Amino acid sequence: MTDQIISMHNVCKSYKMGTEKLNVLKGIDFSVDRGEFTAILGPSGSGKSTLMNIIGCMDTLDSGSYSLNGIQIDETKERDLVKIRNHEIGFIFQNYHLIPTYNVMQNIIMPLLMRGEDRKTAERDCREVVDMLGLSDRLKHKPSELSGGQRQRVAIARALCSKPSLLLADEPTGALDQQSGTEVLRLFTKLHEMGNTIVMITHDMNVAKWAERTVNIVDGQMYQ
């Protein structure tokens, strides 16, 4: 038995656009093993963002089955999906999605606060990640006071501090210059070497090359 973090079978998703039904995902079969660094590569409109939302438990599938770390997501209610997002998934977004009114530390510890930890414990638990990502001297800064690369490192720290089963990155270098992008990808490689499972969604072949495995998604269908 393989130790799969993600296991998807025949996943379909469609949206209604006025009177028309738009089939975005057309029977996706996709799996990711624990500790794997996988890139999902596809052009704009291919359905990769929809796939990411379903993997990230932020959207529901119409049909098929999806299991994340052994939890049958397609049978889980929204209330429990909140907990799964908090415990199992670390999100890294293209636009960082940091809360502008909170400082770096407040942003990083937010997932731990969400699960009921008190602030001091959460800050202590995140200290190692903060040091590893070189953010120790930036903790009191607001996101607006940081460079793009630094912001993305804060987002990665936020994703890592909750010790999730899966790091889910959506175009993590999309808003960065080449140097900052490369730094982030080096960091991903390091995290992968440390045993983290990473799924990275990108439209850029050069970015996808950093992953251990690349799958292509075109017009809602996946090609391994």
Add this chain to the structure above:
Amino acid sequence: MRFSEILNLVRINLIQNKFKVLLTSIGIIVGAATIVCVIAIGKGGQADVADQFRNLNAGALDISYEQSEGSSGFSFGGSLPSFSGGSMPSFDGGSVPSFGGSGSSFSATASKESGSSDGSSRRSSRSGGSGMPSFDGGFDLGSMFGGSGEVKNREKITLSTEDMEDITASVPGLSEATITYTTKQNIYGGNIEETESYTIAGTLSDYAGLSNLSLLFGDYLSDTDNENKTKVCVLGYSAAKNIFGSAEEAYDSIVYIDDRPYTVGGVLAEQGSVEAGISADEAIFIPYATGIKYLTGSDISPTITVIAEDVDNIGAVAENVRSVLAASYPNAEFTISDAGSKMEAANKSNRTLTLMLIAMASIVFIIGGIGIMNVLFVSVKERTQEIGILKAIGGSRRDILLEFILEACSISLIGGIIGVAMSFGVSPLITSFSIRMEMSVTGALLALGFSLVTGTVFGFYPAWKASRLVPVEALASE
């Protein structure tokens, strides 16, 4: 998420948006300040009423008679002071309707007999009834208004101590009774260089106790003073100050009333302004019989004041008084005013005013609440992506709902605190317009409570909307 951490997030958000919080809470600030001021003005009004009526006993009935000038068979009210509101109860006795605005009135109808030993025309023999003159043109207004055609109050009647004794002997449920009259007289003495006109009140010894008067110096008039018709007086506080410079100087001095010397046997403590009865501060009190002998003769219009033992029984007492007087004066109509009703009416009108002001303050609160709701809706719109992030990283609906509701509550509570503080700041300005205010902790707490409720009620819907946002849609919003 822990409640304390949600509060901390709220604190951070409020600090980051200080100016917006202040602008949002303006409606609440005004509402809270209004509530505190309204309650303070209401309490001040009640205190005013209490002060103005403190010389009246709630169970007191004032009985007086006013001779009619025109003789029409009905009266247009008595001579009692009038109160705003006009809602006083009217007890009409006899067949003659009582019209008029002031005070509660009880009417008694009686015929008259003449002759009295103390100068009053007591129990005079002339009677009304048929044959009374009607108006030119053949109209009989007495009949027209439901009367018997009798002409009332054409005769001069002077209520006397005998009438008072009749009432106390015949009416059950009375605890005390007294009789008073007032007259204007020129006086001099002390620091007064030219004569000045003062109100002179002829009273019995029990008047001070009945009217809750307290003395600063000396004693009130005694029964012996009345029996011996002694020329002694008690000065009201302001009168003493005006005439002698101070209450202390006035005591045991001599004041000349109608050129006769009166010894100042006592000076009253300051009573303040009164709404009904004799204004004690400005008056000079002399024995009842002394006044009749030296000042007025029979030319007085006394008022008999009786005190009912049971305030709740005052209606029955009034009826009985009317019956006793009707037996003596079958063709006369007396005004009987009920002090308790006056107080109640004044308090009622005060309460009505307070309620009206509270209603106004509530409207201000509602407007303030709508303001908060609007700002929160805009805030939810502005922070949709932030809500999406919180939801993506594990924020539950409860967390989001609580955060936004607490934010609304905090904004309104801050507004409430500023409003309460502001009300204490503006109260001296309001009181400078001669409006009495009694600032109270109750008012402040009520204003804060109202603020909090407004924030919660109007903040709930935007918070609920925020909590229901779909994370993926919220994240995708610009």
